[in-house]
Amino acid sequence: MSKGMQWFRKKASKTDPGWQSQRSDEDSQSGLQSLTSTPYMLPKDFREMSRLDFQHYFMRQVMSGNYLAPLSQPRAVLDVACGTGRWMHEMALQFPQAQVVGVDVTLLSNEDFQKFPPNCSFRQCDILRGLPFAEQTFDFCHQRFLIFAVPFTSWPAILQEQIRITRSKGWIELTDSDLQFHNPGPETVKALQWISLACEQRGMDVRIGRKLGALIQTAGLMNVTVRRFSIPIGTWGGRIGDILAKNFSGALTTLKPLVTTLAHVSEEEFGRAADTWLKECNVYQTSCDFYVVFGQRP
Numbered sequence: 001m002s003k004g005m006q007w008f009r010k011k012a013s014k015t016d017p018g019w020q021s022q023r024s025d026e027d028s029q030s031g032l033q034s035l036t037s038t039p040y041m042l043p044k045d046f047r048e049m050s051r052l053d054f055q056h057y058f059m060r061q062v063m064s065g066n067y068l069a070p071l072s073q074p075r076a077v078l079d080v081a082c083g084t085g086r087w088m089h090e091m092a093l094q095f096p097q098a099q100v101v102g103v104d105v106t107l108l109s110n111e112d113f114q115k116f117p118p119n120c121s122f123r124q125c126d127i128l129r130g131l132p133f134a135e136q137t138f139d140f141c142h143q144r145f146l147i148f149a150v151p152f153t154s155w156p157a158i159l160q161e162q163i164r165i166t167r168s169k170g171w172i173e174l175t176d177s178d179l180q181f182h183n184p185g186p187e188t189v190k191a192l193q194w195i196s197l198a199c200e201q202r203g204m205d206v207r208i209g210r211k212l213g214a215l216i217q218t219a220g221l222m223n224v225t226v227r228r229f230s231i232p233i234g235t236w237g238g239r240i241g242d243i244l245a246k247n248f249s250g251a252l253t254t255l256k257p258l259v260t261t262l263a264h265v266s267e268e269e270f271g272r273a274a275d276t277w278l279k280e281c282n283v284y285q286t287s288c289d290f291y292v293v294f295g296q297r298p
């Protein structure tokens with residue numbers, strides 16, 4: 001067990017793998033609902049949910065698919081902190097024989113849930129307190145974009161928990177961004193410094209992307225592969241650069257209230273940097289790295 005993290009384990013056994021309930025008792029007919037307070041830095045409003053879907057399509061295009069690990073025919077797939085469930089939905093269609101389970105601190109609305117294929121299910125849980133599944137339940141455990149959700153000191157324990165619930169020879173894949181941009185202009189540097197400062201206040205590391213490979217090596221996974229995707233930001237990078245710029249603009253808007261509070265910067269100053277950085281990215285030819293790492297449980 002890691003320091004600084006409270007763990008809980010729902011009792012799960014081989015006969016109750018832990019995904020049987022589609023919904024928790026706290027289910028709601030009327031929209032999104034959060035379980036507990038977590039250090040997560042982004043809001044869960046509808047604008048942010050649309051951004052997450054947009055970001056999903058961006059990442060699928062970058063990777064030319066939804067995963068990189070050499071899967072054959074997984075029977076059980078877990079998406080850790082599944083957000084809107086877009087990734088799960090597509091995986092469930094691609095692998096109709098598999099149970100595809102998503103966990104998140106926030107539930108989907110019932111209306112959204114109805115749109116998922118029958119081999120999808122959800123559990124509400126706080127991943128900083130453990131994963132409510134039996135040992136060796138999943139063939140593939142996937143986790144993406146938790147840079148603003150998992151404090152740096154919690155990453156090793158999060159990974160150990162994923163290893164626990166992944167079957168021997170099963171795969172774990174992590175995807176995250178690295179917010180140390182290449183060739184940033186002066187306003188971009190300012191905005192990134194404020195975001196970095198705010199992240200530090202919450203214990204998050206804006207350079208987590210480049211550390212994922214070392215983290216899964218240290219955790220003891222085999223056949224580790226690290227892929228870095230360096231993506232231009234802005235129209236200078238063509239369509240994909242334009243999509244990434246729009247995604248970052250959306251993220252800056254959603255991060256603004258928290259960053260201005262935690263980094264003690266005025267909304268006007270932050271707004272100025274946020275308005276200028278995109279133009280700058282085209283002038284300075286700024287780019288950003290995304291990392292996808294995967295490894296196999298011994």
Ligand SMILES: C[S@@+](CC[C@H](N)C(=O)[O-])C[C@H]1O[C@@H](n2cnc3c(N)ncnc32)[C@H](O)[C@@H]1O
Pocket residue numbers: 038039040042044052053056080081082083084103104105106125126127128143144145146149
């Ligand atoms: C940036 S979104 C990424 C969602 C999804 N993985 C994707 O790639 O679209 C981060 C997600 O983590 C969830 N989250 C944050 N902290 C969490 C926690 N402690 N336990 C479970 N989920 C958490 C949020 O509710 C949100 O859905």
